[in-house]
Amino acid sequence: MMSNWLLPESLADILPAEARRIEELRRNLLDLYRTYGFELVAPPLVEYIDSLLSGTGGALNLRTFKLVDQLSGRTLGVRADITPQVSRIDAHLLNREGVTRLCYCGSVLHARPAGLLSDRELLQIGAEIFGHAGVEADIEILELALESVKRAGVRKARLDLNHPGVVRAVIDSDPALAGAADDISELLSTKDVPALAALGDSVPGIRPATVRALLDLASLYGGTEVIAKARQALPALPALLAGLDDLETLVRALPAHEFSIDLADMGSGYGYHSGVVFSIYAEGWHDALVKGGRYDGVAKAFGRSRPATGFSLDLRKLSSGLPPAQVAKAIRAPWGTEAALVAALRELRDAGEIVVQVLPGQPHRLDEFTVDRELVLDNGAWKVRAVQ
Structure with missing residues (x-):
């Protein structure tokens, strides 16, 4: 059960x-x-x-x-x-x-x-x-x-950039890949080089230049130098060049930050995103934070x-x-409804202090607070003192 x-x-x-x-x-x-x-x-x-x-x-x-x-x-x-x-x-x-x-x-x-x-x-x-x-x-x-x-x-967040328009331009340039965009995107994201190379045999009519471009895309990842490498390796398609221009503009606009670029990593956004996509990574998290x-x-x-x-x-x-x-520091106070005690509690809480009243006969355990002071009656007046 x-x-x-x-x-x-x-x-x-x-x-x-x-x-x-x-x-x-x-x-x-x-x-x-x-x-x-x-x-x-x-x-x-x-x-x-x-x-x-x-x-x-x-x-x-x-x-x-x-x-x-x-x-x-x-x-x-x-x-x-x-x-x-x-x-x-x-x-x-x-x-x-x-x-x-x-x-x-x-x-x-x-x-x-x-x-x-x-x-x-x-x-x-x-x-x-x-x-x-x-x-x-x-x-x-x-x-x-x-x-x-x-x-x-x-600390030390790393920004990962991509532009789906780069891959989209290569796929759209070859009529043989019509309707296969999602499958090609998955192969690129997983860097499945053997499957990409086999497209020349498995996809009727695909251009050899397209296969070469897809294979090049699978290897275009690293630092900001990837943008220049992509300009040399990939076909000079207008939409592809526009995507690389957008990436370069963003890198130049944020010179104080560390970038990585992976032109093949489409994630789940091939059909959803229309321009630059990004993820933020940092040590201590197993995947993207943002x-x-x-x-x-x-x-x-x-x-x-x-x-x-x-x-x-x-x-x-x-x-x-x-x-x-x-944990936050808190003040322990006795239970009571006397006017002077209630006034002291209100004054402390209005000042932003955390004040925990101990209910009669009940021990208290607090996971969020640590009690380092207490409210006590001293010579007829309520005062805060450090816990002994």
């Missing part, structure tokens, strides 16, 4: 000190985004599935829990990503002209974990810029993403196509890789 206290696989409770730190991270980052002019929105946890998955591709569909709405009989989805919801708000509800900056924070649920060490419940926080197609918006988003992890205490990029046109399903770029991260994962959460 299963114990009632067991949780489903890949779900976990967050205990006091850690929960407090996650909440402080949430407040800190939302306040940071506000200083950049981002407005906070809060979409619902559940939506009609047609709206929730609009423009996002199959990967998100597999991660989305589905249920039947008892009121309408329609299929609902529990969100697995908040970004499409924010796109809907920008396109349909706000419907503004020009640039809109929106941020958010809320729980998302995955039907299956994204990786072996991943949780299924995430606390997703992020920021999005709508209405500007230029690289300036990408630069601002990258700066804000890097500042987010810096504010959280992450993921983001440009996704123009996703809001077309909501009746208004808009340029868009943004990023998101999971606050639970971010907190888990930081040093152990520190």
Whole structure:
């Protein structure tokens, strides 16, 4: 018989000190985004599935829990990503002209974990810029993403860049690969060189130059020098060169940061992202801390196509890789309702102190606080003194 206290696989409770730190991270980052002019929105946890998955591709569909709405009989989805919801708000509800900056924070649920060490419940926080197609918006988003992890205490973050337009240009240039984009993308992401080399025999009509370009893409990863190597190795297709230009512009705009570039790593965003994509890595986390990029046109399903770029991260994962959460200092006070004691308690709490009253006859154990002072009655007055 299963114990009632067991949780489903890949779900976990967050205990006091850690929960407090996650909440402080949430407040800190939302306040940071506000200083950049981002407005906070809060979409619902559940939506009609047609709206929730609009423009996002199959990967998100597999991660989305589905249920039947008892009121309408329609299929609902529990969100697995908040970004499409924010796109809907920008396109349909706000419907503004020009640039809109929106941020958010809320729980998302995955039907299956994204990786072996991943949780299924995430606390997703992020920021999005709508209405500007230029690289300036990408630069601002990258700066804000890097500042987010810096504010959280992450040191030596590494920024990984890619541009799906580079691979897309190579695939689109050869009619023999029509309809095979997802398969080719998977082979490139896994660096499956033998399978890529075998395309010359397995795909009727594929050009030898295309096979060579795909093989070159599989080896184009490393530092910023990859951009120059790609210009020499790959065909001079207009869309491909434009993608490399965008990458170079971003690298030059952020000279103080460490970059890596992998032109073959498409992740799950081949059909979703339209421009530069990025991930932020740091020592202490097994995979990317932050993921983001440009996704123009996703809001077309909501009746208004808009340029868009943004990023998101999971606050639970971010907190888990930081040093152990520190307990806060607190004051112990006796139980009582006398006016002088109540006044002293109120004064201390108004000043931001943590004051824990000990209930009669009860020992107390605190995981989030350490009691280093106590409130005592001394010559008719309530005073705070260090715990002996």
